[in-house]
Amino acid sequence: MTFAKTLTKVIGAATLLAGVVALSNLTARAEEEQPNPTRQQWTFAGAFGKYDKAQLQRGFKIYKEVCSNCHELHIPIRTLAQPGGPELSVDEVKALAASYTVKDGPNSSGEMFDRPGRPSDYFPAPFANPEAAAAALGSAPPDMSLLAKARKYERGFPAFVFDALPVPGGMYQELGPDYIYAILHGYEKDEDPNWNAYFPGHKIAMAKPLTDGQVDYTDGTPATLDQYAKDVASFLYWAAEPTLEDRKSLGVKVMIFLLVLSCLMYFTKRTIWSDVAH
Amino acid sequence: MHGLSTFEPKNGVVKWLEARLPILSFGYDSFVAYPTPKNLNYWWTFGAILSFMLIAQIVTGVVLTMHYTPEATMAFSSVEKIMRDVNWGWLMRYAHANGASMFFLAVYIHMFRGLYYGSYKNPREVLWILGVIIFLLMMATGFMGYVLPWGQMSFWGATVITNLFSAIPLVGDQVTVWLWGGYSVDNPTLNRFFALHYLLPFAIAAVVGLHVWALHVTGQNNPDGVDVQDIKKDCVPFTPHATMKDGLGVTVFLLLYCWFIFFTPNYLGDADNYIPANPMKTPPHIVPEWYFLPFYAILRSIPDKLMGVIAMFGAIAVLAFLPWLDTSKVRSAKYRPLYKKLFWGFVLVGIGLGYCGAMPAAEPYVTASRILSVLYFGFFAVLPILPKFERTLPVPATIAEAVLAKSESVKTAAAK
Amino acid sequence: MSTATTSTEETSRRDFLYISTGAVAAVGAVSVVWPLISQMSPDASTLALASTEVDLTSIPVGQIVTVKWRGKPVFIRRRTPEEIKAAQDVDVSSLRDPQADSTRVQKPEWLIVVGICTHLGCIPLGKQGDYDGWFCPCHGSVYDTSGRIRKGPAPRNLDVPPYAFLTDTKVKIG
Numbered sequence: 001m002t003f004a005k006t007l008t009k010v011i012g013a014a015t016l017l018a019g020v021v022a023l024s025n026l027t028a029r030a031e032e033e034q035p036n037p038t039r040q041q042w043t044f045a046g047a048f049g050k051y052d053k054a055q056l057q058r059g060f061k062i063y064k065e066v067c068s069n070c071h072e073l074h075i076p077i078r079t080l081a082q083p084g085g086p087e088l089s090v091d092e093v094k095a096l097a098a099s100y101t102v103k104d105g106p107n108s109s110g111e112m113f114d115r116p117g118r119p120s121d122y123f124p125a126p127f128a129n130p131e132a133a134a135a136a137l138g139s140a141p142p143d144m145s146l147l148a149k150a151r152k153y154e155r156g157f158p159a160f161v162f163d164a165l166p167v168p169g170g171m172y173q174e175l176g177p178d179y180i181y182a183i184l185h186g187y188e189k190d191e192d193p194n195w196n197a198y199f200p201g202h203k204i205a206m207a208k209p210l211t212d213g214q215v216d217y218t219d220g221t222p223a224t225l226d227q228y229a230k231d232v233a234s235f236l237y238w239a240a241e242p243t244l245e246d247r248k249s250l251g252v253k254v255m256i257f258l259l260v261l262s263c264l265m266y267f268t269k270r271t272i273w274s275d276v277a278h
Numbered sequence: 279m280h281g282l283s284t285f286e287p288k289n290g291v292v293k294w295l296e297a298r299l300p301i302l303s304f305g306y307d308s309f310v311a312y313p314t315p316k317n318l319n320y321w322w323t324f325g326a327i328l329s330f331m332l333i334a335q336i337v338t339g340v341v342l343t344m345h346y347t348p349e350a351t352m353a354f355s356s357v358e359k360i361m362r363d364v365n366w367g368w369l370m371r372y373a374h375a376n377g378a379s380m381f382f383l384a385v386y387i388h389m390f391r392g393l394y395y396g397s398y399k400n401p402r403e404v405l406w407i408l409g410v411i412i413f414l415l416m417m418a419t420g421f422m423g424y425v426l427p428w429g430q431m432s433f434w435g436a437t438v439i440t441n442l443f444s445a446i447p448l449v450g451d452q453v454t455v456w457l458w459g460g461y462s463v464d465n466p467t468l469n470r471f472f473a474l475h476y477l478l479p480f481a482i483a484a485v486v487g488l489h490v491w492a493l494h495v496t497g498q499n500n501p502d503g504v505d506v507q508d509i510k511k512d513c514v515p516f517t518p519h520a521t522m523k524d525g526l527g528v529t530v531f532l533l534l535y536c537w538f539i540f541f542t543p544n545y546l547g548d549a550d551n552y553i554p555a556n557p558m559k560t561p562p563h564i565v566p567e568w569y570f571l572p573f574y575a576i577l578r579s580i581p582d583k584l585m586g587v588i589a590m591f592g593a594i595a596v597l598a599f600l601p602w603l604d605t606s607k608v609r610s611a612k613y614r615p616l617y618k619k620l621f622w623g624f625v626l627v628g629i630g631l632g633y634c635g636a637m638p639a640a641e642p643y644v645t646a647s648r649i650l651s652v653l654y655f656g657f658f659a660v661l662p663i664l665p666k667f668e669r670t671l672p673v674p675a676t677i678a679e680a681v682l683a684k685s686e687s688v689k690t691a692a693a694k
Numbered sequence: 695m696s697t698a699t700t701s702t703e704e705t706s707r708r709d710f711l712y713i714s715t716g717a718v719a720a721v722g723a724v725s726v727v728w729p730l731i732s733q734m735s736p737d738a739s740t741l742a743l744a745s746t747e748v749d750l751t752s753i754p755v756g757q758i759v760t761v762k763w764r765g766k767p768v769f770i771r772r773r774t775p776e777e778i779k780a781a782q783d784v785d786v787s788s789l790r791d792p793q794a795d796s797t798r799v800q801k802p803e804w805l806i807v808v809g810i811c812t813h814l815g816c817i818p819l820g821k822q823g824d825y826d827g828w829f830c831p832c833h834g835s836v837y838d839t840s841g842r843i844r845k846g847p848a849p850r851n852l853d854v855p856p857y858a859f860l861t862d863t864k865v866k867i868g
Contacts, residue, residue, distance in 0.1 A: 047541055074355075078742050079362070108752075120742040142553070146358070149544060150552035157633070164538075164545045173542055176549070200562070240552070243361070243368040250369075251540025257722060258533045264715040265526040271708055272518050277681050278316045341733055363738040366729035525719075 034198050036153050037182030040230065042174050044237060047166065047252060050245050051238055054219060056086040059235025062215050062228055067144060070126055070137060070206075074145040075239055078119035084245035085238055093119050100124050139205045148176035148237040176240070177233040184210055184229035283307050308494055313513035314520040315500035317677050317684075321395075322498070323527025324388040330528050331381040332486065336479050338374040339423075346426065348472035350465035353428035354554045372543040378420050379546045380535045382569035385413060393600075394621055396609030397499040403601040405492040410598045412485050417594075419478040420569065422471040429551030430561050436463045436471070438564060442577075445587040462557060502680040503609025504673060512677035563638055571635030572628050576654065578639050579647040589651065596658050603658055606665045613671040617664060624657045745868030747860070750804070758820040760809060763867045767809035767817055768855055769828075770865070773839060777826070778802045781840035791851045795840040798854055806867065807841040808855050813848035828852070 043052045060080065063073060077100075080086050081093040088096070100117035102124060107113055117124070127133035130140040142150075152175040155163060162170040179198070186196040186204075193207040210228045217223050221231075238244070285303035287293040292302060345364050347356035360367035389409070392398055398406035425436045440457050444450040459466030497506055506512045514520070538546065546568060550561045566574050576593050580586040596603075611618040627650050634647035674680040746763040748770060753759050758771045773781070781795040782802075799805055811818050816832035823829030824845065825838035835846030842851040857867045 074358075075362070076739065076742070078738075082738070120739070146552040150549050152549040164542050166537075166541075171541065173545065247368060247372075247540055247543070251536065254536050254540060255533065257718075258529060258536060261715075261718050261722060262526065262529045262533065264711070264718055265522070265529050268711055268715045269522040269526050271711060272522050276316055276514055276519065277685055278318075278514075337730065341730060344734065345737075359737070359739065363740075365732045365735060365737060367733065367737070369729055370733060 034200060034202065037178040037198055039172065040178055040181055042177060042234065044234070044244055045174050046171060047248060049248055051084065052234065053087050055231050055234050056238050058217060058221060059231040060086055062232040063235060065215050066209055067232070068126060070141045072125035072143045073123045073239060074143050076120060076122050077117065079242055082242070085242055097121060141206065144236055144239065146240045148180060148233065148240040151176045151179040153179055174237070177237045180233040180236060181229045184225065284311050310515065310517040312494065312516040313506070313509045314516050315498055315506060315512060315677050316514045317500050317502060317681050318498065319501055320527055321387070321391040323524045324384050324391060326524035327384045327528050327531045328381070328388060329486070331377060331384055332479070332483060335374065335377050335381060338370050338377060339479065341370045342374055343476065348426065348469050350428065350468050353426060353468060357427045372539045375547060376535065376538040376543060378423060379569065381416065382420065384531070385416060389413070390625065394611045395499055395501055396503050396604070396611070398601045399604065399609050400601070401496050402499060405489060405496060406601055407598050408485055408489040408492055412482055412489060414594060415478055415482045415485065417570070419475060419482065420567065422475040424567060425468065425471045426475060427551060428468060428555045430553040430555055431548045431551040431564070433463060433555035433557065434560055434564050435566055436467065442587045445584040447584065499609065500677060501610060501612060502674055502677060504675070504677060504680065507676045565636055568632065572631035575631040575635035575647040576651045579644065579651045593654060596655070603661045605662055606668065608670045608673055613673050614668060615671065616668040620657060620660065627653045627657070745866050747864060747866050749864055751863045761867070763855060768867055769807050769809045769820065771805040773803060773805055777839040781838060784838070790843050793842060793851055798840050800859065805841060806855065806857050806865070807852040811835055811848055812843065812850040812852065
């Protein structure tokens with residue numbers, strides 16, 4: 001029995017030690033690195049989230065006028081018209097597509113040729129290839145089609161547990177848009193346009209891309225950097241996750257169905273086992 | 279547990295088939311009349327949950343194969359096409375990716391249940407070893423499946439894990455080149471991983487068949503760990519009793535699974551895997567999927583390459599020796615106070631190792647994972663000598679007696 | 695007496711529970727099948743596939759040009775006056791698939807048909823066969839200069855795809 005007690009104590013102490021050691025200099029680490037982005041309110045967050053179509057359209061305008069000069073957005077133009085997105089009309093999308101020049105071919109004489117874009121085309125890239133982009137800009141800007149899902153920040157314990165759960169302040173899946181929003185706000189040093197508070201290491205290749213009043217809004221929304229950052233982050237989340245509305249609305253139905261089935265199953269099981277001692 | 283078949287064909291066609299292929303009586307004896315200990319709790323529904331997950335993974339996997347292109351320049355964009363263009367493609371992919379996590383979650387619960395109730399002990403050693411083989415096959419399948427989207431974490435995960443084999447003395451480098459089909463992870467590697475990822479689930483299904491066969495020879499263990507004495511008193515027929523209970527277990531598990539699919543589909547994945555693979559740039563922080571983290575922590579805890587790899591594979595291999603390491607005559611931890619504490623300590627060690635595995639390879643996590651790795655193997659080292667120090671509680675003679683004692687204690691509690 | 699009634703009620707209550715559980719579970723199983731079937735039909739990118747535009751200026755009279763539309767061959771035939779006459783002079787009621795030539799062309803000079811034999815999907819050879827239209831080498835179907843079936847096993851005339859003349863020299867198929 002003494003052995004038992006000693007053993008229990010050793011295990012307990014060692015586990016505790018490991019835990020304490022692990023947690024001890026978390027704070028120390030946080031000081032050296034960039035601050036975490038703050039959580040924003042997004043219409044597409046939560047179990048019933050939906051995109052704000054006007055916001056996506058504004059975000060698209062920012063992409064078109066600013067981002068697209070350097071960044072590729074590898075998604076088909078036609079998706080702007082599909083349900084659960086910016087929902088431009090089919091004619092608007094056709095006109096938009098036709099405003100791009102797309103390389104096609106080879107034709108019957110074996111040559112590549114330019115033609116006006118069609119809705120089924122992808123948004124053309126600003127550079128022929130990443131190497132050309134890197135040669136022109138210093139480093140190749142990332143493709144934006146999945147950017148909002150490809151960026152996140154460390155949440156740490158125990159926050160990351162609640163991020164998955166349907167509790168108040170939980171269900172946090174919008175780390176990417178928050179990161180993009182924070183980056184656009186992170187150019188805090190006027191003397192250095194490539195210094196960003198939220199970028200790991202603080203040296204970002206992209207110089208401050210957006211300032212107040214840079215893009216005209218026609219729907220009366222304030223033309224501020226803060227609004228731009230929200231709109232473009234929303235648009236990029238849609239670009240990365242165009243089926244979000246379908247997914248969440250189907251999800252609600254599936255959960256209700258499973259809850260009903262679980263109750264029925266429970267009562268059936270109880271009835272079947274009612275004459276068995278167990 | 280196999281008595282004479284109670285299946286009596288009445289229909290002429292059934293009689294005809296029975297005389298030629300007795301598949302109906304086999305199914306009836308195995309899944310209808312099959313005697314199930316009546317004291318099983320809900321931890322025993324994970325066998326059914328795992329069968330369900332295996333089928334779900336194979337079905338969604340076959341669907342994804344219809345749209346996926348296993349070629350280095352197209353794999354990433356074909357997955358994006360599944361997500362954007364294919365009808366219900368997003369559902370199939372999220373179900374498959376999260377399904378892998380759910381499969382591992384269920385298998386870990388299933389394994390810990392076996393550990394707690396001593397389900398690996400005589401006469402169920404072969405049953406247990408088949409389970410360890412399934413677990414190994416699942417790990418190989420899960421790893422190769424994660425490579426297929428050809429994102430940054432796919433590529434660098436594949437690079438790191440295949441480099442483990444370069445630790446083999448003398449032939450390590452040749453083996454690695456052979457695994458890759460080149461001088462680095464590239465298109466040939468992706469192609470063979472795809473072929474094997476498609477093949478292995480069927481191998482798993484075959485070993486699951488053996489696992490169920492072995493189970494039906496020895497019969498199920500139960501929470502009290504006592505053998506079935508009298509089928510009439512100790513057992514209930516599998517259908518409808520166990521079928522219904524399993525059905526309920528599967529449905530409740532589906533709630534969790536669907537929560538991940540529909541509301542937090544990328545929570546368990548890594549954001550870096552939405553960046554196409556770039557052989558020229560390693561992501562700053564390489565982590566495997568969560569279900570590999572404890573073993574990854576053991577690998578990293580040892581500063582020697584070969585020893586690290588041996589320790590990692592040893593951590594899995596040691597499970598196969600469990601039936602002989604644990605010498606206690608009592609099966610269930612319910613009647614083993616010391617083992618019970620040790621068990622929960624082991625669970626904590628596993629979780630702690632998982633946490634360390636997710637953290638960067640820096641202090642304090644290195645020291646923490648070293649301590650925890652020692653404790654992990656310590657659990658297995660202590661088992662053989664444990665019975666010398668353990669005073670076990672009185673074990674009920676039969677399942678019926680255990681059930682009676684339980685219902686009486688409930689009654690007494692109610693009376694109070 | 696009262697016990698008997700209770701047990702009957704009990705039984706029917708049980709039956710109701712079992713049936714509703716089974717029915718709800720069955721509805722769930724069936725709903726899962728739909729996405730598994732639907733995923734195989736053409737995806738959004740295929741449905742959005744662009745139409746094909748063809749410049750007609752380079753096609754001489756009497757020539758057949760094959761262009762690709764939705765992965766299928768489309769024949770564009772600039773018919774000679776004799777071919778047009780041969781196509782128009784047929785007694786429509788004598789045909790297997792009765793269609794007047796005028797219903798198959800927008801401009802008599804240009805015949806545009808999907809180049810797939812309506813028998814079993816082979817590509818027929820141009821300017822061959824008894825009617826100088828098309829001849830399918832697989833099973834010997836013979837089409838005339840309007841792409842109508844005249845002999846052999848094919849049941850229907852060659853299909854006419856949707857098309858529109860954007861200008862006199864440019865046609866958009868699809």
